Amino acid sequence: MSIEVLKKLGKKLINDIQKNENPSLDVPIRTLSNITYDPKTKLIKLGNKTAKRYLFNVAHIKKFVQTIETAAISKELIEVNKHLNLREVYYKMRRTIPDTNINIVDEQEETNKAIEDLELITGLSREQLHFNADRNGFAAGNIIIKDRGHIIDWSKMGSGGWAIPSNVEEIEFKKVDAKFIIYIEKAATWERLNEDRVWEKLNCVIICSKGQATRGIRRLLQRLNLEHNLPVYVLVDLDPWGIYIYSVLKFGSISLAHISESLTIPGAKYLGLTPDDVEKYGLKRHIEKYKDVDLKRLEEVSNYEWFKHDKRWQLFFSKMRELKGKVEIAALTERGISFISDSYLVEKIKNKDWIE
Amino acid sequence: MSIEVLKKLGKKLINDIQKNENPSLDVPIRTLSNITYDPKTKLIKLGNKTAKRYLFNVAHIKKFVQTIETAAISKELIEVNKHLNLREVYYKMRRTIPDTNINIVDEQEETNKAIEDLELITGLSREQLHFNADRNGFAAGNIIIKDRGHIIDWSKMGSGGWAIPSNVEEIEFKKVDAKFIIYIEKAATWERLNEDRVWEKLNCVIICSKGQATRGIRRLLQRLNLEHNLPVYVLVDLDPWGIYIYSVLKFGSISLAHISESLTIPGAKYLGLTPDDVEKYGLKRHIEKYKDVDLKRLEEVSNYEWFKHDKRWQLFFSKMRELKGKVEIAALTERGISFISDSYLVEKIKNKDWIE
Numbered sequence: 001m002s003i004e005v006l007k008k009l010g011k012k013l014i015n016d017i018q019k020n021e022n023p024s025l026d027v028p029i030r031t032l033s034n035i036t037y038d039p040k041t042k043l044i045k046l047g048n049k050t051a052k053r054y055l056f057n058v059a060h061i062k063k064f065v066q067t068i069e070t071a072a073i074s075k076e077l078i079e080v081n082k083h084l085n086l087r088e089v090y091y092k093m094r095r096t097i098p099d100t101n102i103n104i105v106d107e108q109e110e111t112n113k114a115i116e117d118l119e120l121i122t123g124l125s126r127e128q129l130h131f132n133a134d135r136n137g138f139a140a141g142n143i144i145i146k147d148r149g150h151i152i153d154w155s156k157m158g159s160g161g162w163a164i165p166s167n168v169e170e171i172e173f174k175k176v177d178a179k180f181i182i183y184i185e186k187a188a189t190w191e192r193l194n195e196d197r198v199w200e201k202l203n204c205v206i207i208c209s210k211g212q213a214t215r216g217i218r219r220l221l222q223r224l225n226l227e228h229n230l231p232v233y234v235l236v237d238l239d240p241w242g243i244y245i246y247s248v249l250k251f252g253s254i255s256l257a258h259i260s261e262s263l264t265i266p267g268a269k270y271l272g273l274t275p276d277d278v279e280k281y282g283l284k285r286h287i288e289k290y291k292d293v294d295l296k297r298l299e300e301v302s303n304y305e306w307f308k309h310d311k312r313w314q315l316f317f318s319k320m321r322e323l324k325g326k327v328e329i330a331a332l333t334e335r336g337i338s339f340i341s342d343s344y345l346v347e348k349i350k351n352k353d354w355i356e
Numbered sequence: 357m358s359i360e361v362l363k364k365l366g367k368k369l370i371n372d373i374q375k376n377e378n379p380s381l382d383v384p385i386r387t388l389s390n391i392t393y394d395p396k397t398k399l400i401k402l403g404n405k406t407a408k409r410y411l412f413n414v415a416h417i418k419k420f421v422q423t424i425e426t427a428a429i430s431k432e433l434i435e436v437n438k439h440l441n442l443r444e445v446y447y448k449m450r451r452t453i454p455d456t457n458i459n460i461v462d463e464q465e466e467t468n469k470a471i472e473d474l475e476l477i478t479g480l481s482r483e484q485l486h487f488n489a490d491r492n493g494f495a496a497g498n499i500i501i502k503d504r505g506h507i508i509d510w511s512k513m514g515s516g517g518w519a520i521p522s523n524v525e526e527i528e529f530k531k532v533d534a535k536f537i538i539y540i541e542k543a544a545t546w547e548r549l550n551e552d553r554v555w556e557k558l559n560c561v562i563i564c565s566k567g568q569a570t571r572g573i574r575r576l577l578q579r580l581n582l583e584h585n586l587p588v589y590v591l592v593d594l595d596p597w598g599i600y601i602y603s604v605l606k607f608g609s610i611s612l613a614h615i616s617e618s619l620t621i622p623g624a625k626y627l628g629l630t631p632d633d634v635e636k637y638g639l640k641r642h643i644e645k646y647k648d649v650d651l652k653r654l655e656e657v658s659n660y661e662w663f664k665h666d667k668r669w670q671l672f673f674s675k676m677r678e679l680k681g682k683v684e685i686a687a688l689t690e691r692g693i694s695f696i697s698d699s700y701l702v703e704k705i706k707n708k709d710w711i712e
Contacts, residue, residue, distance in 0.1 A: 080693070082551060085544030088689040091642065095690065135543050138519035147514025158503025158527070163494035163519035166547060171514070187491050188441030191522060195438055286447065333444040334451065337436070 066114035077130035132166035141205030142177035196341035238273035239326035240297035275319035286331035422470035433486035491522035497561030552697035592628035595682035596653035631675035642687035
């Protein structure tokens with residue numbers, strides 16, 4: 001349990017003091033040099049390098065105290081079974097050390113970093129430590145969950161859906177009838193699929209996070225994938241930003257490399273628009289010319305380690321270059337209000353027309 | 357019914373044609389000169405000026421055709437009981453007129469404007485015409501609704517809440533036990549209040565839209581206010597942006613002046629942080645110095661017609677200037693994890709310590 005890990009950390013420090021040693025922490029290093037892509041697990045991961053941080057060291061003491069303060073707040077939160085947002089943690093930590101004019105933290109960046117260090121030291125995620133980040137997104141489909149004592153049936157959520165919280169660690173999946181999950185980039189597409197009851201027709205779950213998935217949603221997708229074997233299909237626009245959304249879900253990200261294992265879905269499948277779809281569905285007239293920033297991003301994304309040696313993806317990227325522009329999922333509307341629900345998705349899933 | 361209004365519009369045009377007249381539309385003018393603040397109704401409203409738009413007029417024909425095209429799409433949507441997002445409507449309209457190389461629309465801006473014109477001509481809101489915009493936000497509390505055949509109990513939504521859709525026109529309120537609504541600017545504050553079950557303790561509803569309220573949320577608040585007499589309290593940070601969120605909810609906005617009556621809540625009350633709270637709750641050390649953009653916004657907001665002649669607000673603004681910076685609701689966390697739920701809100705509501 002999280003609380004035991006925190007208590008062990010505290011005891012270790014007390015032990016250091018009782019032995020008249022300088023209290024210290026082993027903090028894994030998070031610089032780029034310690035981050036690698038592991039082709040076997042298909043994860044962006046943190047290496048094994050660590051650094052020792054001491055209490056009695058002028059260069060270390062501030063960060064040392066900040067980290068221990070976050071551990072104390074985490075322990076308090078777990079004991080009273082409450083959660084705090086990162087911003088609130090910052091205000092809680094922003095106090096002056098008695099008889100000095102030194103604040104424990106002056107900027108939220110310091111709190112955030114201290115929390116990341118605590119994640120690294122304890123091996124627990126921010127969410128397990130009862131710290132929450134921003135939230136976004138909603139879900140509908142054939143799953144019943146239990147959350148804070150409530151039974152919530154995602155197939156009875158009307159036009160809105162169930163709003164996904166920032167922290168999904170304590171959610172129980174009571175009944176999972178759905179056979180797969182469609183993760184959707186755009187809210188408008190989600191509303192289209194929900195109105196067309198796609199989750200009922202295809203027996204699935206539809207989840208949207210409006211752009212890049214939040215940590216809460218990544219963890220929710222991962223839990224459903226790991227605990228219930230639900231494949232995750234990623235439905236995004238045909239542009240470098242859409243591919244990046246898929247990339248983060250599947251391989252992880254550099255900034256969260258230390259927590260890749262509890263956030264990524266290595267089996268995630270790309271179900272977004274493809275250059276071939278543009279031809280097949282007659283969407284050429286809806287190509288929106290790349291701006292410089294799009295082209296730059298396209299080159300960056302296509303050069304990622306995990307795409308670089310993948311012929312299928314390299315072909316995809318070269319066709320994207322030939323298109324000379326982006327195409328949105330919403331462009332399918334020209335073929336009919338519910339074309340995406342009745343034809344596009346049904347065909348793609350029937351023909352296994354996705355990219356792994 | 358919406359469909360009757362659209363049919364009437366179509367018949368009027370056919371009638372024009374049969375009488376050999378140039379088909380025309382009366383479109384209310386939306387320039388600033390036709391927008392006023394009405395101190396009696398406390399609404400930002402559109403005046404009575406209209407302009408005639410003709411089919412056979414080179415300066416008018418494009419907009420004329422675009423408006424009629426949106427009417428045709430709206431009729432189709434209402435008939436099949438579906439909805440389209442503004443972006444999807446744009447793609448649906450983006451077709452080439454046969455035997456020409458002219459597209460009905462080239463930019464989404466044109467579709468959006470045509471839809472606004474249709475709102476003005478028909479007196480129906482975009483939502484009643486089955487056009488949806490962006491969505492955001494979530495709700496929890498003592499209300500049971502019926503939506504698309506589902507009974508949804510907002511008091512049994514776990515840690516997430518019910519996700520609020522873009523269009524709330526067709527929602528039925530089946531049981532309203534709540535006595536008031538707290539509208540919350542920040543998702544973190546909403547999660548705090550939800551975890552502390554404030555909606556249960558104070559018998560209310562908590563709604564969040566992450567910043568400026570969407571049209572869907574404004575309409576939801578307004579419907580609960582009008583149909584069930586629920587007062588709306590607005591819980592925002594102490595800065596010009598927070599005050600503006602309150603201002604839009606209560607008085608409307610210039611860009612949506614034509615639809616003020618179906619979106620605003622003239623009785624909305626400001627329950628956000630006040631300069632006096634900063635003193636009372638010892639938050640002075642959490643003042644974050646104004647940037648130039650904040651100061652500029654403060655002057656703009658304090659000069660709005662509806663604040664300019666209100667002594668209480670002018671005193672408020674002058675105290676804001678004296679503070680020289682912003683203060684966030686989250687700063688209350690320093691007083692205790694649940695201080696906002698257990699003390700701040702309870703006291704404010706008990707003492708009617710809000711601003712109308």
